[in-house]
Amino acid sequence: xxxxxxxxxxxxxxxxxxxxxxxxxxxxxxxxxxxxxxxxxxxxxxxxxxxxxxxxxxxxxxxxxxxxxxxxxxxxxxxxxxxxxxxxxxxxxxxxxxxxxxxxxxxxxxxxxxxxxxxxxxxxxxxxxxxxxxxxxxxxxxxxxxxxxxxxxxxxxxxxxxxxxxxxxxxxxxxxxxxxxxxxxxxxxxxxxxxxxxxxxxxxxxxxxxxxxxxxxxxxxxxxxxxxxxxxxxxxxxxxxxxxxxxxxxxxxxxxxxxxxxxxxxxxxxxxxxxxxxxxxxxxxxxxxxxxxxxxxxxxxxxxxxxxxxxxxxxxxxxxxxxxxxxxxxxxxxxxxxxxxxxxxxxxxxxxxxxxxxxxxxxxxxxxxxxxxxxxxxxxxxxxxxxxxxxxxxxxxxxxxxxxxxxxxxxxxxxxxxxxxxxxxxxxxxxxxxxxxxxxxxxxxxxxxxxxxxxxxxxxxxxxxxxxxxxxxxxxxxxxxxxxxxxxxxx
Amino acid sequence: xxxxxxxxxxxxxxxxxxxxxxxxxxxxxxxxxxxxxxxxxxxxxxxxxxxxxxxxxxxxxxxxxxxxxxxxxxxxxxxxxxxxxxxxxxxxxxxxxxxxxxxxxxxxxxxxxxxxxxxxxxxxxxxxxxxxxxxxxxxxxxxxxxxxxxxxxxxxxxxxxxxxxxxxxxxxxxxxxxxxxxxxxxxxxxxxxxxxxxxxxxxxxxxxxxxxxxxxxxxxxxxxxxxxxxxxxxxxxxxxxxxxxxxxxxxxxxxxxxxxxxxxxxxxxxxxxxxxxxxxxxxxxxxxxxxxxxxxxxxxxxxxxxxxxxxxxx
Numbered sequence: 120x121x122x123x124x125x126x127x128x129x130x131x132x133x134x135x136x137x138x139x140x141x142x143x144x145x146x147x148x149x150x151x152x153x154x155x156x157x158x159x160x161x162x163x164x165x166x167x168x169x170x171x172x173x174x175x176x177x178x179x180x181x182x183x184x185x186x187x188x189x190x191x192x193x194x195x196x197x198x199x200x201x202x203x204x205x206x207x208x209x210x211x212x213x214x215x216x217x218x219x220x221x222x223x224x225x226x227x228x229x230x231x232x233x234x235x236x237x238x239x240x241x242x243x244x245x246x247x248x249x250x251x252x253x254x255x256x257x258x259x260x261x262x263x264x265x266x267x268x269x270x271x272x273x274x275x276x277x278x279x280x281x282x283x284x285x286x287x288x289x290x291x292x293x294x295x296x297x298x299x300x301x302x303x304x305x306x307x308x309x310x311x312x313x314x315x316x317x318x319x320x321x322x323x324x325x326x327x328x329x330x331x332x333x334x335x336x337x338x339x340x341x342x343x344x345x346x347x348x349x350x351x352x353x354x355x356x357x358x359x360x361x362x363x364x365x366x367x368x369x370x371x372x373x374x375x376x377x378x379x380x381x382x383x384x385x386x387x388x389x390x391x392x393x394x395x396x397x398x399x400x401x402x403x404x405x406x407x408x409x410x411x412x413x414x415x416x417x418x419x420x421x422x423x424x425x426x427x428x429x430x431x432x433x434x435x436x437x438x439x440x441x442x443x444x445x446x447x448x449x450x451x452x453x454x455x456x457x458x459x460x461x462x463x464x465x466x467x468x469x470x471x472x473x474x475x476x477x478x479x480x481x482x483x484x485x486x487x488x489x490x491x492x493x494x495x496x497x498x499x500x501x502x503x504x505x506x507x508x509x510x511x512x513x514x515x516x517x518x519x520x521x522x523x524x525x526x527x528x529x530x531x532x533x534x535x536x537x538x539x540x541x542x543x544x545x546x547x548x549x550x551x552x553x554x555x556x557x558x559x560x561x562x563x564x565x566x567x568x569x570x571x572x573x574x575x576x577x578x579x580x581x582x583x584x585x586x587x588x589x590x591x592x593x594x595x596x597x598x599x600x601x602x603x604x605x606x607x608x609x610x
Numbered sequence: 611x612x613x614x615x616x617x618x619x620x621x622x623x624x625x626x627x628x629x630x631x632x633x634x635x636x637x638x639x640x641x642x643x644x645x646x647x648x649x650x651x652x653x654x655x656x657x658x659x660x661x662x663x664x665x666x667x668x669x670x671x672x673x674x675x676x677x678x679x680x681x682x683x684x685x686x687x688x689x690x691x692x693x694x695x696x697x698x699x700x701x702x703x704x705x706x707x708x709x710x711x712x713x714x715x716x717x718x719x720x721x722x723x724x725x726x727x728x729x730x731x732x733x734x735x736x737x738x739x740x741x742x743x744x745x746x747x748x749x750x751x752x753x754x755x756x757x758x759x760x761x762x763x764x765x766x767x768x769x770x771x772x773x774x775x776x777x778x779x780x781x782x783x784x785x786x787x788x789x790x791x792x793x794x795x796x797x798x799x800x801x802x803x804x805x806x807x808x809x810x811x812x813x814x815x816x817x818x819x820x821x822x823x824x825x826x827x828x829x830x831x832x833x834x835x836x837x838x839x840x841x842x843x844x845x846x847x848x849x850x851x852x853x854x855x856x857x858x859x860x861x862x863x864x865x866x867x868x869x870x871x872x873x874x875x876x877x878x879x880x881x882x883x884x885x886x887x888x889x890x891x892x893x894x895x896x897x898x899x900x901x902x903x904x905x906x907x908x909x910x911x912x913x914x915x916x917x918x919x920x921x922x923x924x
Contacts, residue, residue, distance in 0.1 A: 321615050341771065351799055550775060580618055587622035595630045596774040 120161045122382040123335055130158070135316065135389060144313045148275055151314075151390070155278035159244065166242040169207055170278060176203045177252040178273045181259045181266040193260060200256040208249045211239055216458030244284040246455055248277055250421055255291040257425055264292050272298060272311060281386035285379050287397040287417035297392050314391055322583065323576040324389035330572060331381030333590045338558050339374035340599045342367050345551035349544065350518050353527045358534040359541040361527045365510040367551070368517045370558050373401065376415070400566045401509075402559075405492075405501035407472040410509055422452050438478050445474040456516075461524065465515040472508055550597075634773055659690040662918060663711060665704060666722030669849045670695035672901040674911045681915050687922050689717070700727050701829035708833055712840045718921060719842055720914065721833070722849040724886065725859070725867035728826050730819045798902040803891070806898050807854055818863045820870035827870065834878045844878070845921060846871055848886040850910060854898040856890050883917060885910075 120126050134154050138147050159167040180200035187193050215236045222233050255276075258264035267273035276294050298311055349356065349364030356364075380397035387394045397416050404410035411419040430444035446467065453466015480487055491497040511531055518524040545552050565571045575586055664673055675693040682689050694711075696703075701723075711719065820827060834844050848871060856864075868884065875882040889901070889910065896902035901910055 318615060325615070325619055550771075580614060584618045584622055587619065588625060591622055591626035592629060595626050595770060596633060597771040599769050599771050 147314045152274050155280040158280040169242050174274050174277050181256045184259045185266045197260045204249045213458045247286045250288050281383040320388050324385040326576040327381045327385030329590045331378040334374040334378030337594045339371050342371045345548045357537040357540050358530045361530040365513045369510050369513045403566050404505050407476045422448050442474040446470040661716040662691045662718045663716040664693045664720045667699040668697045670722045672903050701826045705829045720845045724849045728818045728820050730817050798896045800902045845881040848884045850885045850889045852895045853890040
């Protein structure tokens, strides 16, 4: 069930309606859990069993880790939990990829036999809820989190439908306290709270959901037409066409994924839950590490906390350890996106950028405080260099054919300074190109103005109504005619 | 919960839907030949020239009327061609706008028909309980989306985006010199037949109904008869299919289709030619049903040109 389909609209209205009508906390929580399971069942049928088994596995291993005083037993339960969910993820997401590589390797060695592929369907949301569950047991093991009070509470957290399919990846330590009834300013009881749909949350949530849909249907889908035209067969295209394509794809994927996250955060807000931001104006990042603090924040902080920090923990002063740890972390982050070499290369390249930047900053600590980087010109230069690298990696993310990918990368790096065909592409895609510019202007305004959503959701009702019209009219009048799948839905 | 917020949100959705429907309807009023006449939309009308209309389904979109008109001029043939192909056209649908075609006084009508125009879809038994249990998204599709899709198809033969842009273009720059409003004549890439096969599930053709009592056949009879009564020459032809479609169609079904068209040829004494399997193995397709709009697919247009020259005694 995609957020941009009538199916979701009906589903959401029914859930919200029932919650508003029946103000019994037990009913409300069970309703959310059943709705969340149904949300997965709707698209994936009985693969919902994977979600249920992940919930059961982590709830009980988490509880055992917490209860046990013996470090060995705690470790055993941690390993059971981690291996259990990773093996499910590995089997469904990476089995065929691994077998395909094995067969290719076998061919090189002239081995006759081929292992058949299973052509497994990827269960939706598995990458997201696996990571969510892993952080839960790791945090309990580290002693920074108390386990859930009940299976119902834990199931609510893992299966919470707004964030289930494509994140943001929730952390139990942020979410569970919100689920419990507040007694005092900072204390929470063991009871699950009554879900009340209040005015400010409703307005904020609807604003964010509308903006998310606007980003997806108006910007991402329409700019995607230009991206498809350029990267369908980029061989022979000019450098500027490739650059235009990579910028367009960067904007498309941003509007697509941040649009999805906005809808998820908005839906959660209406139900009274705060989900942290997943994007924060990434195209104004001034360095590779700044970029990853603004792009897919819930994943990058997850990788940082549960992968990178443990890897560098004992040798944080060693450049080699930092370099290799960042490379491994980003390589695995790339692999998380999908079982394909282009994601691996994409992650690896980001790892190289991050590691090089981190080591350079370590070697020349005074450079970042240099007056040049404090000036407007210095900041713009930093942004442009960072974005040049980021958009370069988007080519690898988008183009799966290796000849096409290599050609595009070469043209991106070694400019040919030809412009004739690029002008033709712009002319024949003038609507998409106009939207690209419009997006960049709006992105700049929101960067300068700060929290635009907060501002809009506090507008007087008549102005808020005008805002909705301004969003819905272009969204419907320029609707492509069919719902395009969210890009991160596949991960 | 503040119901004013919900009310305003729903009001915004309603206002937007009304504006959308109004603008889509406006588009139809300005452009659709079936409602308001094709002569309104073409700037380059030459009243001196006799008219040839090409009618049929979206498979005919790739017949390039601009190319045809250039060639006819070069050959000093005093005819102008209008491609009036329409999405999902069938004889029953076309019959509804036959008066409009007659009013615009063509000399000749080329009518492209495909065997899929006469396909009968089986109504599959649908068990709501088991569907709800095992495939809920299908339940939604059956009960709601099907209805929605049908109404959308009726109102929006093209996407809202395409229509809005065309409408905007019309308002800002006036009518362009395209020759059919519902067709995007932007060049489209050819997709290799093997690629198309890989990306799409095979489409198995259901039973054909081509008996004399079938409503599509009866509608076809009426169209030919009405045009002939108005002294308009009718030429029937079978439009092309890719081998992806033909391979999933029984030979006997194809034979029945050909036989029905030959009967019409005999019954009404009209010209007939077959193209349904002529390009089936050529790499000129954009999907399994449509030839790409592309200079490399001009073969289809050239075959039509040859027939036009033949019938106009050029």
